[in-house]
Amino acid sequence: MPTDLKRRWNHNTHYHRLVLAALPANARSALDVGTGDGLLATDLRERVPEVVAIDPDAAVLERARASEADVQWLHGDVMTQSLPLAHFDLVGTIATVHHLPDLADGLSRFAELTAPGGSVVVVGCARASTVSDYLVEGVGILQHQVLSRTRGYWQHSAPVEMRFPHTYSEVRSIATATLPGVRWRRLPLFRYLLHWTRPAELGRGAYAVSRRFG
Numbered sequence: 001m002p003t004d005l006k007r008r009w010n011h012n013t014h015y016h017r018l019v020l021a022a023l024p025a026n027a028r029s030a031l032d033v034g035t036g037d038g039l040l041a042t043d044l045r046e047r048v049p050e051v052v053a054i055d056p057d058a059a060v061l062e063r064a065r066a067s068e069a070d071v072q073w074l075h076g077d078v079m080t081q082s083l084p085l086a087h088f089d090l091v092g093t094i095a096t097v098h099h100l101p102d103l104a105d106g107l108s109r110f111a112e113l114t115a116p117g118g119s120v121v122v123v124g125c126a127r128a129s130t131v132s133d134y135l136v137e138g139v140g141i142l143q144h145q146v147l148s149r150t151r152g153y154w155q156h157s158a159p160v161e162m163r164f165p166h167t168y169s170e171v172r173s174i175a176t177a178t179l180p181g182v183r184w185r186r187l188p189l190f191r192y193l194l195h196w197t198r199p200a201e202l203g204r205g206a207y208a209v210s211r212r213f214g
Contacts, residue, residue, distance in 0.1 A: 029087060
């Protein structure tokens, strides 16, 4: 990634490292859902030979294309776009799933696009509703203040939606019901992490994912 892109810091780019850390060994392909300005896709392309990045906002996607990264940029909706099933070694997304009409359907869609042994990684946003949530957000406020001063805060060009349909507890419950074995982690900078690995023993294209896994 060009140096000027590497210097761009915000709550989303801060957690790129968590998505990159989830790449399976010898990963060959990755899908970035809701790519926005394309920074995560560009980071992934430094490590993976094939990266597909999809976003429904044509204007934002044009700015991503300007990065000249060797990425396949797709204008479309991940829920309806024709994409190869059981193909991607990593399906990653940051601050996107709250835009989807239904969280469970979105997670199921990510899972059906993931190759056996591959990972689904979601860094998402939700509403605080418990004392624990508010304590973590307090830490996040302090972290934001320190890092904004030391790194500078970069505002991305993608549309911002601050109305989150689910609480953190609801997200965890939905994810657990949809993707058995999913790992959950609350993150300080107003985010959460979901990490799920598709069972390796299932062959590619072995089944189509419905609303829930069983």
